[in-house]
Amino acid sequence: MHQQQADLYNAILLSALVFFLVAAGLVFLVFTYNKRRKIHAMEKESLKKTHETILLKSQIEVQEQTMQTIASNLHDNIGQLLSLTNLTLASINIDDREKASKKIDNSTELVNKSIKELRELAKLLQGEKLLEKGIGYALAQEVAWLKKSEIYQINFTNQLEEQLETSPEKDLIILRLFQEIVNNIIKHAKATEIIISLTQQQENLLIVIKENGIGFNYHDVSKNNSVGLGLHTIEKRVKLIDGTFQVDSTIGKGTQITLIIPYP
Template identity: 50%
Template sequence: MQSQTTQIAVLIAITTLIFLLMPLFLILYIRSYARHKKNHSLEKQHMQQKFESEILQARIEVQDQTMQTIATELHDNIGQLLSLTTLTLNSVNLNDSEKAEKKIGNSLTLINKSIKEIRELAKLLHGEQVVENGIGYALDQEITWLNKTGAYEIENNNGLIRVTERSPDKDLIILRLLQEIINNIIKHAQATAITFDAFYKEKVLHLNIKENGIGFDSEQATISKAGMGLNSIYKRIEMINGKLILNSSPNNGTIILIEIPYP
């Protein structure tokens, strides 16, 4: 009888303890959940701020790159066209009507070509209009400007890719990625030929670039992500949940494969 009473007392004690501990565990769980939720919210806010900061940086860099392109084009192309026009007009001899007419005709051709080039530059002066026309147009314009330098043998497979969906913020980062890659090729690769292959398939934007330059140790570069602007490129790829594969070796050129979920 006493043993049974003791068992009942122990059972009551355990039950009481459980009822006392349950609110405590519940309070601890609620506090833990609230803290986790707050940390998640702060982390999400931090990621959003980081993304917005990256967008702003990309926008500034795209604008800087645009200004450099315009300055180069004004100096090397339009400046040359206008100088030729001036020389041609200065050499006109009105006493020789036949030659004068021919030279004036040539001058008009040069002026019309200059006007056309200035109109193309005017498109770039609208800032983000290139991106507003779609990522396909933006990438194609960048390759076109590179081709106009005449420094490389350019192959642009698929031409202007058609992407019906839009993601302006992501487009800015993608455009800046291409600009950084092109700048790296110009500065370091010593290439003579560059092939661009861009296509859009199953909600993924593919951008492949191949050049025949001096190459480098891509395995070491991928591990360290240092030098030649690779750190910035990898950082931006991660920010838009993309994937980058780098294949290169000394004296064998470089192949860059990029896959980006889009939009």
């Protein structure tokens, strides 16, 4: 009888010990899980802050680049044109009507060039204001500027003008990326036709810019000159907003650039 009681007592103690160990194990697992979850949340928040800092830095760089471009154009281009205009007008001899007429014509041409340069600067300054009406509207205005040059045959598809959602932290970067790509076409492509498509596919903004210019070897260009540096800068900024940058170029047939950007 005493032996049975002793065995029962031992069994109860053993059961209690096992229960205590299981409970302690569960408490330890819950504690470890919560600790790891907090660490993961902290790491995630840290990464988010780092990404936001880098994104903000890129936005500031874009704005500073715009200001530098404006300052450079004012000093090097417009300032020079206006100085030449001033010198030309100051050298006019009214008594010599033939030479005076030529100098006035030259002055008029210089003034027109100055106006053109000022319009380009106005476009840069106006960009951020246009973004208030949405990225689709702002990019459409860029295309309208391009059409006014009457240099290129433009085929433009825009499914974003009715886009009501915005992404302020991305919009300025997207606008400057678009401007940079178009400027590269103007400077280097020797194209006669440009096809531009702006669409929204699920949660991605899709921008496709295709031209029929001279084309290039992307790998060779990316290693050797300023064009490659510009492409690297574009690719870097696209990745910064979690997008992808694709270049498909054939020498003698032209180039297609595709931007796929999560949006908004």
